[in-house]
Amino acid sequence: MNFEKKELSVVWLKRDLRLSDHEALNHALETKSPCLLLYVFEEILLNDFHYSPRHFDFIKQSIVDLNKQLAVLNTQVLCVKGSVIEVFETLLKRYSITLYSHQETGIGLTFSRDKAVKRWANAKGVVWHEFLQQGVFRRLPNRKKWIHLWSAHMNQPLFNFSPAEGQLLSLQLISDLEVQFEGMDLNTTQSKWFQPGGxxxxxxxxxxxxxxxxxxxxxxxxxxxxxxxxxxxxxxxxxxxxxxxxxxxxxxxxxxxxxxxxxxxxxxxxxxxxxxxxxxxxxxxCRMEHESINKGYHALVKEKRQDYLLAWETGQTGIPMVDAAMRCLVATGYLNFRMRALVVSFVIHQLWQPWQAISCFLARQFLDFEPGIHFPQIQMQAGETGINTLRIYNPVKNGMEHDKEGKFVLQWLPELHKLPTRFLHTPWEITPMESTLYDFHLGKDYPAPIVDIEKTREKASRTLWNLQKNSLVKKESKRILNRHTLPNRN
Ligand SMILES: Cc1cc2nc3c(=O)[nH]c(=O)nc-3n(C[C@H](O)[C@H](O)[C@H](O)COP(=O)(O)OP(=O)(O)OC[C@H]3O[C@@H](n4cnc5c(N)ncnc54)[C@H](O)[C@@H]3O)c2cc1C
Structure with a gap:
């Protein structure tokens, strides 16, 4: 019997959980073939140190939102758990598939996965169409043409979501497929602190x-x-x-x-x-995931101190602005730019820790973890690019400037509530007499600073300024400027 498999356009959803302005989906629908929206909860990412349940909850909420929008079209996203290649293999047994997705600038793990998918697709004769979504271009040698490419991409008209009737695989067909895979429970517990996905x-x-x-x-x-x-x-x-x-x-x-x-x-x-x-x-x-972009800084060796890292991660360093920001980040998944820069500056400069010791922990905390911003920003704040001005944030000065009344500090460090406002950013300045008067005991109610922030700031600054004179740092800085800065940058 001559059995010909039916065509199926598979839209492989990754970091593009929307229906509007979705170029991959739009192209899949243009073919008029039946179309399936697929999300794979990949074991490799579920177990990776950059990801945490908060990210997967956000993804689940996003898919639930898509499903609510898709219900009127009698369809939904097929959500499965496993490895993408195995999922594609299973689909291929029943359908002749064509893949559609957006390009991803992710961590090494997703890059290797994409290369494996490419090899698999070539071997099986499966066509995989990839589209841009960020105005980020592959294989550029430098930035000479980048801004024009980026502008052209951003000025393109938006893609409308307008499937033909019945083009998206029906709920019935999807539930027939579902039984062949391990499913994923999309329920999440909503917290008032976290932004909901969708x-x-x-x-x-x-x-x-x-x-x-x-x-x-x-x-x-x-x-x-x-x-x-x-x-x-x-x-x-x-x-x-x-x-x-x-x-x-x-x-x-x-x-x-x-x-x-x-x-x-x-x-x-x-x-x-x-x-x-x-x-x-x-x-x-992309080697920036593991090493500083400026190779001159690879010679910088720092001793990893677990006690310092733990104090920083749990908001117990004895520096109120740092501790409040860290506790807030862990509890809510968000910090504004300055506080992100401040907590990174503190652990890298004042606690003198390698940036590689904090990048996974921070990635797990930021709900908006975007590898392409995360690693370059951490290295910029670490002062290891050679092209950005070295900034070591003073947490006390920042506290006094940006949280004058100590509202933020008090919200996240309730143990300081007995202190008068003037001590909220410098509890170590309290005198023994005031300590008795306010019944606040440094070292018992709240930790004494784990380092002398003035001394450690001075040491970090001296070391990094000296390194800037290193010939490899200088050579690398020139290379970075040539490769990564826009032609009209002053
Ligand atoms: C150490 C460190 C790590 C960071 N990691 C991330 C990350 O993983 N994901 C992320 O989206 N941002 C990251 N940022 C950048 C910035 O802090 C956040 O984008 C911003 O605080 C998000 O809040 P918002 O959407 O209200 O920003 P807005 O100020 O409203 O900005 C709007 C959008 O512009 C972009 N944006 C804003 N600031 C920056 C910036 N400095 N660099 C690049 N893009 C920017 C973001 O997409 C942001 O959503 C990081 C900054 C630092 C210092």
Whole structure:
């Protein structure tokens, strides 16, 4: 009997959990073949040290949101657990499949997986179409043409989601397929602290930002508590692809045309452009996941101290601004830019720890973990690029400037509540008499600082400034500038 397999377009969802402006999905639907939306919860990622349950909850919530939108079309996302190649193999037994997905600039593990999928697809004669989604381009030798490529990508019209009737695989066919795989429970426990995943939530955040929250963007961007409201908070939605950067940028242009102007929008617009700029850097130099981009810094050897790392991770260093920020991050998955830079600066410079000792822990905490921003930013804050000004944040000065009344510190370090405001950022300055008066005992109620922040700052600064004179650091800095900076950068 001549049995011919039916065609099936498989849209392999990764960090692109949306229906609108989804180029891969759009192209799959253009073929008019039956189409399946697939998400694979991959064992390799479920067990990887960069990922944590908060990420998978966000992904699950995003898929639940897609399923709610897809219900009217009598379809849903096929969600399975396993290895992608095994899942494709199983689908291939029943259908003649064509793969559609977006390119991913991820960690080494996903890069190797993609290469394995490519080899598998070639061996099986399966066509795999990959599309851009971030304005990040593969195999660029330098940035000479990048900004033009990026602008052209961002100015393209958005892709509409408009499937032909019955084109998406029906619920019945999907449940027939489901039994062949290990399923995944999509239930999550919602916490009031975590931003909920989903395309419609992304739009809600975008609308409320332009509905008024943006007005204080510039004023509050560095304030640990107020930034939570006045910044867009789009980062997890962009990182997991609940919304495309093109949608955010085009909306920003529309808002400007309708009269929204001012420094807030200019400043926000620049940050939107930084997103792809950083990811492009990582795309072109992905060894940054493991080693400093500037090879001159590979000679820098630091002793890993588990006691320091544990104190930092659990918010027990005795420096209130650092501890409050760390506890807040662990509890909520979010910190504004300045607090991220401050906690990284503290552990790397003042506790003199290698950045490689903190990158996985931080990745697990940030709900918006985006490898292409994460690794370059950590190295920039570590002062190991050779091209950025060395900044060692003073946690006391930052506390006094950005949390003057100590509201943020008190929220996350309730054990300081007995202290008068003037000691909230420097509890070690309390005198023995005041200690008795306020019934607050340093070392018992709250730790004494684990290091002398002035001495350690001075040592880190001296070492790093000396290293900047090293010939390999200088040679590498030139190479990095040639390869990664835009031609018109001053
Ligand atoms: C050590 C460190 C690690 C970081 N890791 C991440 C990460 O994994 N994922 C991530 O999205 N951001 C990361 N950032 C950048 C920045 O802190 C966050 O993008 C921002 O705080 C997210 O809040 P928001 O969406 O309200 O930002 P907004 O200020 O409203 O900005 C809007 C968008 O612009 C982009 N953006 C903003 N600031 C930056 C920046 N400095 N570099 C690149 N893109 C930027 C993001 O996509 C952000 O969602 C990191 C910063 C540091 C210092």
């Amino acid at each position: 395309e419609r939530n992304a739009l809600r955040y975008l609308n409320s930002f332009y509905g008024g929250r943006y007005l204080n963007y510039q004023k509050h961007i560095s304030k640990p508590d107020l930034a939570r409201k006045s910044c867009s908070r789009l980062s997890p939605y962009i990182a997991w692809g609940n919304i495309s950067m093109r949608q955010v940028l085009q909306r920003t242009e529309e808002e400007k045309e309708q009269g929204k102007t001012g420094r807030a929008l200019t400043s926000f617009g620049s940050r939107l452009r930084w997103q792809a700029h950083f990811i492009q850097k990582f795309e072109m130099e």
